[in-house]
Amino acid sequence: MKLTDISNDINEWFDGSGPMADIVISSRIRLARNLAGYKFLSRCSDKEKSEILDKLRDIMMSLDLGDKVFYVSVNDAPTLNKYFLVERHLISRHHAFGKGPRGVVIAEREFFTAMINEEDHLRIQVLKAGCQISQCAEQINRIDDMIEKKVDFAFSPRYGYLTACPTNVGTGIRVSVMLHLPALKITEQIEKFFNAAKDLNLAVRGLFGEGTEAASDLYQLSNQATLGVSESDIVSRFEKTIIPEIIEYENAARSHLLSKQSDVLDDKISRAMALLQNAHLISSQEALFLLSHLRLGINMHQHMGASTPAIERLRALCGSGDDPDKASPLSIATINRLFMLTLPAHLQINYGKPLDSTHRDALRAQIIRSALNQQDPRKS
Amino acid sequence: MRCQICNKNDATIHLTEIADGVRTEMHICEQCAVEQDIAVKSHIPINELLSNLLAVQPSDDELSGSSEQSLACPHCGFTLAQFRKEGVLGCPGDYEVFEKTLLSLIEKAHDGKTAHCGKIPLKTPRDAKKQMELLNLRQQLDAAVQSEDYELAAKLRDKIKQSEKEQH
Numbered sequence: 001m002k003l004t005d006i007s008n009d010i011n012e013w014f015d016g017s018g019p020m021a022d023i024v025i026s027s028r029i030r031l032a033r034n035l036a037g038y039k040f041l042s043r044c045s046d047k048e049k050s051e052i053l054d055k056l057r058d059i060m061m062s063l064d065l066g067d068k069v070f071y072v073s074v075n076d077a078p079t080l081n082k083y084f085l086v087e088r089h090l091i092s093r094h095h096a097f098g099k100g101p102r103g104v105v106i107a108e109r110e111f112f113t114a115m116i117n118e119e120d121h122l123r124i125q126v127l128k129a130g131c132q133i134s135q136c137a138e139q140i141n142r143i144d145d146m147i148e149k150k151v152d153f154a155f156s157p158r159y160g161y162l163t164a165c166p167t168n169v170g171t172g173i174r175v176s177v178m179l180h181l182p183a184l185k186i187t188e189q190i191e192k193f194f195n196a197a198k199d200l201n202l203a204v205r206g207l208f209g210e211g212t213e214a215a216s217d218l219y220q221l222s223n224q225a226t227l228g229v230s231e232s233d234i235v236s237r238f239e240k241t242i243i244p245e246i247i248e249y250e251n252a253a254r255s256h257l258l259s260k261q262s263d264v265l266d267d268k269i270s271r272a273m274a275l276l277q278n279a280h281l282i283s284s285q286e287a288l289f290l291l292s293h294l295r296l297g298i299n300m301h302q303h304m305g306a307s308t309p310a311i312e313r314l315r316a317l318c319g320s321g322d323d324p325d326k327a328s329p330l331s332i333a334t335i336n337r338l339f340m341l342t343l344p345a346h347l348q349i350n351y352g353k354p355l356d357s358t359h360r361d362a363l364r365a366q367i368i369r370s371a372l373n374q375q376d377p378r379k380s
Numbered sequence: 381m382r383c384q385i386c387n388k389n390d391a392t393i394h395l396t397e398i399a400d401g402v403r404t405e406m407h408i409c410e411q412c413a414v415e416q417d418i419a420v421k422s423h424i425p426i427n428e429l430l431s432n433l434l435a436v437q438p439s440d441d442e443l444s445g446s447s448e449q450s451l452a453c454p455h456c457g458f459t460l461a462q463f464r465k466e467g468v469l470g471c472p473g474d475y476e477v478f479e480k481t482l483l484s485l486i487e488k489a490h491d492g493k494t495a496h497c498g499k500i501p502l503k504t505p506r507d508a509k510k511q512m513e514l515l516n517l518r519q520q521l522d523a524a525v526q527s528e529d530y531e532l533a534a535k536l537r538d539k540i541k542q543s544e545k546e547q548h
Contacts, residue, residue, distance in 0.1 A: 037514030037544070039471040043456045045522070119468060141499070148502050154472040154511060159486075160496030162475055164468040166482055167489045169475070171498040188381060191394065201491055227486065228493020 001070035001108060003081055007349045010340045011088060011110035011127075016332035018130020022299040023247050025178040025218065025336075028089070029136040029235075030125035031144055032163045032172035036152040040164040041100075041117055049101045053116050059150050060105035060114040063143060067107040074102045080354060083345035086208065089127070091115055093208070112143065119164050120172075122147075131243055133175060137235045160227065170227030175238055178207070179246060182217040182296040183253035186268060187261070193219075193249065200242065201225055207288070216288035217296075221246075251304075254296075258306050266310035269297040273314060276368050281361040287342050287368065295335045302332075317372055330372070338368055383409035453477045455515045473512050514543050 013026045034040060038052060061069055074082065074095060082096035091104050095118040102117035115123040124147070126140040154162040160170040168174075184190045197204045207218040221242070223234050257265045272293035275282070282290075297314045300306035317330045340346060342364040348355050351363060381391045389409035396405050452459050458470025460481060469475070475482060487494055517540050524533040 034472065036472070036511045037518065037540075039456045039515065039518075040469055042462075042466055042468050043458060043470040048518075048522075144499075145502055152503070152511075153501060155501055156472070156475060156496075158495055159475055160498060162472040166469065166475075166486050169486065170490065170493075170496050173498075225490040225493065227490035228495055228497050229491075230498035232498075 001068070003072070003084060004349060006088075006108075006110065007084065007346055008341075010333075010337050013111060013127040013129045014336050014340060015129060016336045018128060018132055020243070020247060021130035021332070022303050023180055023250050024131040024243060025180055026127055026129055027131055027133045027136050028125055028127045028176045028178070029133070029140050030123055030174045030176075031140055031161075032120040032168045032174075033122045033124070033144075033147075033161060034154040034163060035121050036154045038121065038154075041119070041121065042164065044100075046100050049117050052121050053101045053103060055151070056114070056116045056122055057103060057105060059147060060116070063146055065107050065112055065143070067109050067111070069105050069107050069112075072104050072106065074098075074104055075100065080345055080348055084349050087340070087343040087345050092118060092123075094118060112139075120168070131177065131239070133177070133235050133238050133243075137175075137231060141231070167224070168226050171229075171231050171234070173226055173231050173234060174222050175234055176220050176222035177238065177243065179219045179221060179250075180217055180292065180295060181219060181246075181250050182292050183257055184250055185217050186264060187253045187256060189249070189253055193246065196245075197221060202242070216285070217292040218288070254300055254304065258300065258304065258308070262308050265297075265300075266308050268293045269308075269310040269314055273310070273317070273372075277372050278369070279365050281358065282342075282365040282368065283357075283361055284342065284344055284364065287364055288339065291335055291339055291368075294330070295332060298330065298332055298335065334371060338371055342367055381407050383407065383412055385409075385412040448478050448481045451477065455512055455519065471515055473515060510543070514540065517543065 013028075016025075018024075018026070035052060035055070038044070038048065041049065044052070057071060061071060063069070072081070072085065074085075074091065077085075082091075085091045085104065086093055086096050088110070090106055090110065090113050092115065095102060095104065095115045098118065100117065102115075104116065105114040107113070111127055113125055115125075124140060124143060126136045126143070128136050156162055161172040163169050163172055181190065181193065184193055194204055201224050203222050203224050205220045205222070207216050207220070223238075272290040276287075276290050276294070294314060297306075297311050301311050301315060314330065341350065344360055347360050347363055347367075355363065383389045383391045384406060385408050389411060391407035391409055393408050393410060393413050394405065395408070396403060449460055453470055453474050454477070455473040456471035458474055458477075460478060463469060463474075463478070469478075483494060517536055521533055521536040521540065524530075524536055
């Protein structure tokens with residue numbers, strides 16, 4: 001399995017399917033674990049790191065996951081491949097640009113990854129499309145049990161699973177959901193969401209982690225406390241309280257847009273369509289914002305039956321389906337596909353060689369134009 | 381909303397200042413905030429949070445001479461000064477060695493909680509003493525290899541294997 005085998009398509013947890021996927025794009029749970037009897041990584045020599053890496057890689061490669069797995073040696077990977085893995089959320093930025101022997105085991109369908117020698121010896125994660133937090137929890141717990149049959153993790157009865165950073169100690173669990181909140185942004189209520197998250201001791205990050213909050217209408221929301229609260233309590237708090245509240249906020253903002261500010265809504269969608277169908281240079285950030293507005297329009301039609309002049313024009317657009325000769329209606333999967341495949345490292349891996357930013361912007365614009373103008377003879 | 385300074389980017393930072401009872405609001409973008417030297421941090425980096433918390437540690441311990449501040453972990457040689465710099469601990473044993481200092485940090489990071497609640501490993505976890513023994517054996521093995529004492533290294537390796545075997 002090579003990275004180019006997966007770079008042409010989106011992963012299954014980003015295809016727009018799954019419960020409540022119009023707002024909750026994906027769910028993710030990761031567990032932080034360290035081997036008993038070893039120092040944490042900051043005190044390990046490269047030799048010790050290699051020993052840990054070999055031991056954990058062998059175990060991860062032999063897990064019965066119902067899918068094939070492959071291994072990427074992160075320390076040997078070219079920079080572009082590292083960025084690619086970060087863009088696909090298969091490894092963290094910290095792992096990509098860390099030091100010493102380290103790697104990642106990835107399930108071919110990309111629902112599972114195990115980062116070895118990131119901040120902790122082992123960080124496993126399970127990802128699913130839409131709001132499927134308890135399903136993620138169930139699966140990762142099963143995988144964790146399988147691993148525990150083969151190794152001992154550092155654990156203390158008082159502090160639980162011991163992690164390199166005390167902020168992860170206890171369950172070592174991080175529940176995280178990727179949210180699409182364009183209406184809260186357009187109606188200038190996104191600050192309310194930030195403040196509510198803060199009050200609930202939740203962290204909000206942008207699509208690509210800390211500091212990227214302003215990069216698009218996509219946000220990652222995750223728990224911060226990991227000690228003194230059980231895995232199931234954290235999961236049920238997300239599913240029963242946090243997610244329903246956010247969905248209600250975003251839906252209220254969408255209804256408000258439709259009933260009170262339909263000109264604003266139509267303006268956003270029309271501008272996005274006009275630029276994406278015609279522009280010849282588009283930056284990654286601009287693409288994320290504009291595609292976000294198309295996504296909003298399609299979802300408002302599918303979930304609320306919204307029909308404004310701009311939404312109707314949007315519905316008349318066609319996206320590329322499975323058969324390149326036969327265009328299908330523009331779908332959320334197509335938009336998500338464009339979100340991912342036009343990210344800088346994806347563009348370059350699929351192009352086959354590094355490109356400077358102007359060439360990337362041109363290629364990005366071309367890919368989007370051709371996807372959106374699929375069946376419009378005037379523009380193809 | 382457009383940034384009030386450059387009038388180009390979206391305003392993502394909203395400042396409210398109340399001076400002499402007069403309230404002024406400012407809406408600017410991140411780029412202008414940086415240029416204007418307005419500190420914007422949506423999240424305090426963990427290292428900074430840790431050093432802030434550790435900096436305000438009560439100095440009773442230091443006065444009594446039993447300070448964790450000047451202590452080095454017997455298992456990994458780690459000190460609190462290194463923790464302050466790096467933001468991560470040296471080995472699982474540090475949770476015990478630096479317990480007094482870490483406790484208030486742990487409390488702050490976890491909504492006031494200080495004890496684990498949740499999953500427990502399927503197998504009875506190796507007790508802390510056994511975990512530390514193994515850690516120390518590995519430390520000794522490292523030193524033996526460094527000093528090219530291969531006879532001792534071989535013995536230590538056997539001991540480690542034996543200790544690991546007992547658990548499986």
